Amino acid sequence: MSGSSYQVRAYNIRHNYDVNDFLEAYRRLLQKAVDEIWAEIRWIEKHDKRGRKRLIPIIPKDNLFKNHYLRNLLMEDWGYSKHYVDSAIKEAYSMLKSWRRSYIKGERRREKPVVKKKFVRVKETLYSFRNGKIRVSIKPYEEYLEIDVSKAWFLGRVKGEMGELILGEKYLTVTFRFKGDEKEVKGNMAWDCNEKSLDGFSPNTGWIRIDLTKLFHIHRVYEIKRAKLQRKASKKPSLRKALAKYSKRERDRAKDYIHKLTTFMANEFKGYTHGFEDLRKNRMLNGSREHNRRVSKSDWKTIITFMSYKSKVELLNPENSTRRCSRCGKVNAPKGASYECRKCGLRMDRQLNAAINLYLQMEGLPPSQRLFEELMKDWSGFTQTGEEADEGSNELERSPKLLNPKSYVSLSKTT
Template identity: 40%
Template sequence: MLKSLRIDNFTPPEESIYLTYAIKNERREETLLLMTEYKKLLDKALDYLWNKTRIEVKSTTDKRGRHNKKVKVTLPKKKEVYKEFRDQLEKVNLLASHYVDKAINDAFSILKSWRKRVLKGRASLRKPRVKKPYVRIKSTLRKVINEEVRITVKPYEYLTFSWRNTWFKGRVKGLELGEPVIKDDKVYLPFRYRVQPQTPLNFLAIDSNLFTLDAYDGEKFVTFSLKQLYSLKYGMAKKRGKVQSFASKRGKKGKELSRKYSHRERDRVMDYVHKFVNVLLELYPFTTFVVERLDKQNMFKDASNALSRKVSRTVWRTIHNVLKYKAPLHGSRVVEVNPYLTSRSCPRCGHVSRKVGKTFTCERCGFTLDRQLNASLNIYLRMCGLSHLDGIPSKWVGVTPLMGRRRMKAGNPLDSREAQGLRVHIKLYEFQ
């Protein structure tokens, strides 16, 4: 037992993130054969694994007489089917033999993702399929030469893609190339960035709301406004409805217009989110960001139609994912906590209030604070592993909400700022 507990190396494990950039696929005709043949391999791999997948559905009835379905999905084990499976695919393979291994791995990955969604009730029990062809190039099938990558299609048959004249050339200098992904119009190049082991010095607990992100950093409260992002989603939703109505009656012209607007909303939202996260990381470098582990699907169950529409326009998970992606570049990291009862619990005595309006008031000890700021304070305590019994510092006692919204003084480093055309509104709150 002591032998198994022995520590061979005191160096912390190395962490890496991938910076992915896209270049135009200028060799579409040559890559068409590669994508077509790889899709055939992937479809056959999915068919083979689907025939060995077991699905069990059980119907149950709860105390209220409502019928529920429990689904159990059992996937075949890779070790048991790999050898026979690979031999069958190799007989129909027209590409290099390593594409068979990649197709098997991708097929297992697709089925595992489908299984997770089925168990959550977010996917049907039909077999998943690959709609658009693509190829993920295995590391043994690509070779990097200076600022080019050479990809093997068949023995002694290659494709070459270069990023020599791209805008991100300087950013990826000295980084290791991962597994490129070839699609019909673009080639995606993931570069591996090795993160230096660092210990974040600061903490920021963030409570996500409809129009704001309310945060607490251990000394003060800070509010980040997201009204511009909400307005963007609202306006694009209206425009998308008009475009869909027009496209359904205009035939070919309608299809062209619909194709033009299909990704415009997503691109604008992602542009805003990336700029917002960049500003946040500049304000708080070397910080542990604590966010809520939110599930929007559960929010729709008890919400009214009006509230459901508002919640559907939020992009909390997108902001959290982009923050996770970029935080290591600034010496920071992201931690998720359970948001249960964070806005209804008293951080001083732990009492849970049944009714909470705009202002939280503890019925037991009289603690009073804005509901959203109170949630960020409780998230901070959960991140620290503290509860109301662990001796909260005295500076949190007697906190009262500020009347109204104060503007910050000119020259404050946390004041509102312009960042690449993006206005981020930040307001500071202090203890009274």
């Protein structure tokens, strides 16, 4: 089985132009577009799964409003290229659609989005690329930006055609879109996300454990440093700059580590579709203060985002993935690191059990004893207890530690 998909690569180029006035004008234009669309939203009453009434927003999409009324309104007093109005309309709809998805999930309130960041999306019709130079139109026949990228390190390596540009105060982001190479699909691999490890499972690879303690350590070190400074910052405001510096350094080092980690995963398990739990931190912050801090330090979302740049990723429903027995489907309450099913007697590592459940979800299969035995037989001749398949031991008498990871991955800490 083979497949192909489009990929996008983005690169930043520093520029020396003063574009603050232009960026601020575009920000106000974008906010005005959001305001007008928001004013036309219809709210309809619907019942959720629990029978509760809820207001659902319907964003206006008719051509008369979008391409005539709204465009003509935004064109008034706009002194720059007209195509930026179309760019602002497209971006405003994108923002409101994103807000609507989060609102329906209960993650956002009924509050209008506010544009704070200064940036401009530059369509292909607003720039030209010749002889290694990008020329961006600001005002037709009057003002433009010319940025030399002939010596940029990525220009000779990148594939595909240049796409949309994003202009910021200091950087111009250049995107390239290209069709990915057709690759043989090896199968699915599901990952259970934990505080200090990623536990993966596929019948072809067995149980894979990736150690995240070094990533956790990065956050913990800077948490301690910030705590010391925060106690003094209230009396000495000048220390706030040091706090901001440590926060930025923490983010940079964590991102660097995650980039290396996901690059390794994409190369080591090339050709697999990687399934990750669609975890929501805000729904998990309901425990003790220590628990909430531990959850906040996790980087699951960033790992999934970076992994999606490098491999095919599928988001999975995490409900009961840890509590459901991967052999019989019984929902139990696991204690500690081991999982024991009260119905069929299965005992194994709880994280492996979750990874197998997520793998079954990717395949669209329900848990069953026959399927479970087939999965384990294909796994290098080992059953769920770690004993040889022909030993015939009684499952209920076996050790709680049923399986050891077939592969254990630990990357060196970034500097």
